[in-house]
Amino acid sequence: MSEVRELTFSEAINEAYIEEMQCDENVFLFGECIRAGTFPHTAGLLKKFGEKRVLDSPIAEANMAGFALGAAQEGLRPVVDFMYAGFSYYAATEIFLNTASYYHVHGSQHPVPIVYVGTCGVGRRVGYEHATPVYGTAIHHPGLKVCMPSTPYDAKGLMKAAIRDNNPVFFLWHTTMVAQKGPVPEEEYIVPLGLADVKREGTDVTILTLGLQVHNALAVAETLQDEISVEVVDARSVEPFDLETLLKSVEKTTRLVIVDEDIERAGFAAEISALMMEQGYDLLDAPVKRVCHPNFPSPGGYMDAYTMPTPERIEDAVREVCR
Amino acid sequence: MSEVRELTFSEAINEAYIEEMQCDENVFLFGECIRAGTFPHTAGLLKKFGEKRVLDSPIAEANMAGFALGAAQEGLRPVVDFMYAGFSYYAATEIFLNTASYYHVHGSQHPVPIVYVGTCGVGRRVGYEHATPVYGTAIHHPGLKVCMPSTPYDAKGLMKAAIRDNNPVFFLWHTTMVAQKGPVPEEEYIVPLGLADVKREGTDVTILTLGLQVHNALAVAETLQDEISVEVVDARSVEPFDLETLLKSVEKTTRLVIVDEDIERAGFAAEISALMMEQGYDLLDAPVKRVCHPNFPSPGGYMDAYTMPTPERIEDAVREVCR
Amino acid sequence: MALTKKQKKLLYINLTRAMTLDRMMMRIIRAGRMTGFYHEGGVSLAPGVAIGSFLRKDDCLGPHYRAHGIAEMVSKGVDIPSYLAEHMGREDGCCKGRSSYHWSYPDDKMYGAGANLGMPYGLACGYSFAAKYKGTDQVALTAFGDGSFQEGRSYEGLSMASAWKLPAIFWCNNNGIAQHTELSNVYPIEDLSRVAAALGMPTMIVDGQDLFACGEAALKAIDHARKGKGPFFVEAKYLRAQEHNVGGLNTSGDVPRSQELMEKWKEERDPLKLATLQLLDEGILTQKEIEKIQKDAEDEADKIEEAADQSPKALPSIEELLAAVYAPDTVVENA
Amino acid sequence: MALTKKQKKLLYINLTRAMTLDRMMMRIIRAGRMTGFYHEGGVSLAPGVAIGSFLRKDDCLGPHYRAHGIAEMVSKGVDIPSYLAEHMGREDGCCKGRSSYHWSYPDDKMYGAGANLGMPYGLACGYSFAAKYKGTDQVALTAFGDGSFQEGRSYEGLSMASAWKLPAIFWCNNNGIAQHTELSNVYPIEDLSRVAAALGMPTMIVDGQDLFACGEAALKAIDHARKGKGPFFVEAKYLRAQEHNVGGLNTSGDVPRSQELMEKWKEERDPLKLATLQLLDEGILTQKEIEKIQKDAEDEADKIEEAADQSPKALPSIEELLAAVYAPDTVVENA
Ligand SMILES: Cc1ncc(C[n+]2csc(CCOP(=O)(O)OP(=O)(O)O)c2C)c(N)n1
Numbered sequence A, B: 001m002s003e004v005r006e007l008t009f010s011e012a013i014n015e016a017y018i019e020e021m022q023c024d025e026n027v028f029l030f031g032e033c034i035r036a037g038t039f040p041h042t043a044g045l046l047k048k049f050g051e052k053r054v055l056d057s058p059i060a061e062a063n064m065a066g067f068a069l070g071a072a073q074e075g076l077r078p079v080v081d082f083m084y085a086g087f088s089y090y091a092a093t094e095i096f097l098n099t100a101s102y103y104h105v106h107g108s109q110h111p112v113p114i115v116y117v118g119t120c121g122v123g124r125r126v127g128y129e130h131a132t133p134v135y136g137t138a139i140h141h142p143g144l145k146v147c148m149p150s151t152p153y154d155a156k157g158l159m160k161a162a163i164r165d166n167n168p169v170f171f172l173w174h175t176t177m178v179a180q181k182g183p184v185p186e187e188e189y190i191v192p193l194g195l196a197d198v199k200r201e202g203t204d205v206t207i208l209t210l211g212l213q214v215h216n217a218l219a220v221a222e223t224l225q226d227e228i229s230v231e232v233v234d235a236r237s238v239e240p241f242d243l244e245t246l247l248k249s250v251e252k253t254t255r256l257v258i259v260d261e262d263i264e265r266a267g268f269a270a271e272i273s274a275l276m277m278e279q280g281y282d283l284l285d286a287p288v289k290r291v292c293h294p295n296f297p298s299p300g301g302y303m304d305a306y307t308m309p310t311p312e313r314i315e316d317a318v319r320e321v322c323r
Numbered sequence C, D: 001m002a003l004t005k006k007q008k009k010l011l012y013i014n015l016t017r018a019m020t021l022d023r024m025m026m027r028i029i030r031a032g033r034m035t036g037f038y039h040e041g042g043v044s045l046a047p048g049v050a051i052g053s054f055l056r057k058d059d060c061l062g063p064h065y066r067a068h069g070i071a072e073m074v075s076k077g078v079d080i081p082s083y084l085a086e087h088m089g090r091e092d093g094c095c096k097g098r099s100s101y102h103w104s105y106p107d108d109k110m111y112g113a114g115a116n117l118g119m120p121y122g123l124a125c126g127y128s129f130a131a132k133y134k135g136t137d138q139v140a141l142t143a144f145g146d147g148s149f150q151e152g153r154s155y156e157g158l159s160m161a162s163a164w165k166l167p168a169i170f171w172c173n174n175n176g177i178a179q180h181t182e183l184s185n186v187y188p189i190e191d192l193s194r195v196a197a198a199l200g201m202p203t204m205i206v207d208g209q210d211l212f213a214c215g216e217a218a219l220k221a222i223d224h225a226r227k228g229k230g231p232f233f234v235e236a237k238y239l240r241a242q243e244h245n246v247g248g249l250n251t252s253g254d255v256p257r258s259q260e261l262m263e264k265w266k267e268e269r270d271p272l273k274l275a276t277l278q279l280l281d282e283g284i285l286t287q288k289e290i291e292k293i294q295k296d297a298e299d300e301a302d303k304i305e306e307a308a309d310q311s312p313k314a315l316p317s318i319e320e321l322l323a324a325v326y327a328p329d330t331v332v333e334n335a
């Protein structure tokens, strides 16, 4: 058997686009500077699919999202690229309220398949506007699906699932991982939305996380391996969230640390902690701990190195819940 | 001593405006249809303070919030009225990102005193756009203060505190309570932001809630009085949140139900549940329970009667944690 | 484009129906039998009728929120009992009574109402883009008021439609007021179409109280867009001769326009009265025919009310609502 | 308004300084010594210099994000070492090194930079409203690009300023491109000032590569606003002769404008080269004086770099940052 080839996140997403655009004429790409390409995931697509299906949007995010909703209502399947996910806040009403609610409020009859794409994450030292990961806000608005891959494999599979999904899906990827490589098989596959992935098995404590932080969690698991056996669960999909896999893991480990790069207050980690309170209380031998971006706006600068969850902060939390 | 007079929420807020505008020339009102008055809280103010200080805004929420930030940077103290709080989502970037972050990101040197005002809440049967209570989203963005009164007394006192505060404050009030009355003394007073209020003492279980739901919680406490002794804590201020008062209450009762009219997922209730997990685990004799708007967009219609937390759902939760 | 007699008759019948149904809606909300709110149409329905009467069934249409699209809908041939049932929170509502006033009719290419002013512009770009993408000759029309036009989303939508020569018609109902705020207090110019013109779009100003002028404008705009010449902007100067809405909380009574003025408008500028005089004058309709049209409209309204009223209140359980948030993976469209 | 010799000299000196500092910024970011990103000014700095040179210290100013305001700032007399230190994440930065590139100078009425295109319009309305509210004759100027102008926030801000006759100057730097998207691909018209004109604002188009033309436009616009005549819109047609930014991730190399064209622009349309020729020609400066101006600017840049470099890296603890989110109840402004 030949070795599995390695692709970057960008290349993996690019392949997902190509495959899905080839099999469905209604899929088209529409985004900020995707033709010349601020990020390399759209490289070559203009040439391949032409001006009709690969469109640079005006710099007007509210209209982008309204446009996408209209196009989806009319049967197209837009993939809307906001460059940085945080720019989508200009379309907060369109995305978080009107598109998220459209299907449900109108009697659950007419689906609106849309993929929103944007990079995010702390690490490039440019501050909150570019760093904000959006998912904490997004999941507070029912009707959206939200995912964020930690590997090129998951990136391709989740993007394909997102494009095929009949609901609005926010696909987030981490700015610092755009050029990171990982194995991606040649054969077609899908990573379904709503399925977490145990990235490393362990018995003493579970770390639930996603995106870049999966790698920090794995690093901590490695460091601690002779002392504490850490299971790393990659949520992959923030909504729908795979509570079953998490509960199964915690049933085994009885301890949970949630690592979430988003602002701590009222975010994803808070929700999971509350769910554990309600549905996993009896499984726990210690209170769940959150390791998140602290409750201040991401300042950028040299502070990026320690405001996001670091292996050190994660390790401290793991030790604390294992005390 | 004469009886304390009764005022409506609108009248109480109106008084707060008058008092604060009289004592600080830099305070001015700027909002959607506040002159003729969609809600009665601004009645008579145009006549009293003139066109200079009571301005109908253009129907352009993004600009409203950008304008307010600029005016505040230049030393004014704008009170910006979005009519329905949910309309402020058009200004999500301005409010939740840029204004919230301004002070902190720029070296914590130049304060931006702004009050955002908006009604919200389920009950008028008009659906999610008008109902969305915003606070769950707001507190996920550090730098904003957020409050919501349950009585005309608190409304006046919190509004005065908000106007005097040197930070951006989101003041929310409930659409169904606009004309509700309650005692408001003639003497001047302030209700500081960040101070919860025990609205009823009890020993068996704590209900933490705010706004309209305080009254549902009190009704449940009344119903159950011969069976279960319920303490009702009114958060009043969502951020800063008075964790101390809550912990003191739960230390006594050992049980907690959080009643929150906002969407359940990743909202205020989730945050408080997570904080209890982290800081109140050993106080608890039962897992914390949330009673919130379920995880679907508020549809309006006849469903308003049961999609928001009802006395029945609250009672069930109280009984469950007391089992 | 001059109207044929047949077209004038059609417009006249539809306006009669629309105004009758608007009164029906007012009756029902005043009786406390509607679940959400309603924004009276009154004498403001000529533009909606003109639009709805001349669009094709497969043309996308986003009506102005005033009168909740009733004029556009009845003219385009949408099923009204399910529209009323929706407003009354009934199971037979077009959205199963689950939407309050958020009606929607995907089969009629009217995808629904929402509360947020400023939404229609992006949607119209999406609809008209889809038509172009699929290579059809569908057009998309969106109607909105001067209040809505103050939102920057108007400019964004107009810019895109003009840049990409989309088959979109922007129909502006300008009454110089938004809820209780006079346009002149917050906006620098009177003719909103100047903005569209600056963005390279052909524009036209029309008397929104004149049913037939609106009809001619609609035909011209639709023809322009249908032929692939790009977007078109119509500004109808129209009147609101009543309060902003019913069921709202305006308790101040502090209205910016006087009751007398509004009564005068109802007397002198009612589009149906004006159209009646004209059609009688032109000999297109007789007094008897007119009475028949009126009578038919009233019968229609009664039947609609009766039908809606028979439907049970929509009271889905929380579990049912939770199960209805996401579309399943394979969906039968408009099932 | 014709420029005096002194004014021309001032502009010339400031442009020399701005372009020298821009090169300094480029050197520093290329050496990996900046914490955020930087968007090269290159030959695009004449408008910023014109604006900064002629505003009063108490006039509010929001510079265009390109070159991060360096041209406006150095011309308005802002302390540059703390600006560079901020970009380098140092404690002596104007925001204590805690802002990445979000510099701010409240004392100079320059309240800071942010990443979101479209923010400047509302802010300018707020600043100019405050001037009117307080009864001063301050003006507020905001500069932005054609990309930014595509945001509906531009229209909202222009509308309000024009409706309320605010002393606001809207300065548009139009190079026909936003990052990698050509304006003509996504926007219907070439002259953005048409939108301002439609909204009732006086407008002017100026060659953004011509330093003195920009200076005259700035004087005219400021005079108009200062006299209480309301807002003014200037459109400077200017050039970007390089990549969008440094430290960005554009790896495609797939640039929409050719390297050759950009080189030609640098050769033929460099505003400093053009100004030099003109001032020599007009006998306002000698070659020797020009060399001195250049030399002084380089010395200035070296000193600034040195000063910034001596400041320690800003590494506040998480606890310190948590304690700095809210302003205390009584604040000493600009402490
Ligand atoms: C985003 C948003 N802001 C504010 C409102 C509140 N609102 C509802 S209708 C209305 C007035 C609209 O006026 P216009 O568009 O001119 O329509 P008209 O009623 O005059 O026909 C306003 C301000 C809203 N629905 N949405």
Ligand SMILES: Cc1ncc(C[n+]2csc(CCOP(=O)(O)OP(=O)(O)O)c2C)c(N)n1
Binding pocket: A032, A059, A061, A083, A087, A090, D066, D115, D116, D117, D118, D144, D145, D146, D147, D148, D149, D173, D175, D177, D178, D179, D240
């Ligand atoms: C709201 C928002 N959308 C998108 C971006 C990404 N972005 C940064 S700069 C830029 C181009 C701006 O172009 P323009 O305003 O014309 O300025 P120029 O660089 O041409 O001088 C874009 C699209 C952003 N910063 N903010």
Ligand SMILES: [Mg+2]
Binding pocket: C145, C146, C147, C173, C174, C175, C176, C177, C178, C179
């Ligand atoms: Mg109007």
Ligand SMILES: [Mg+2]
Binding pocket: D145, D146, D147, D173, D174, D175, D176, D177, D178, D179
């Ligand atoms: Mg540009």
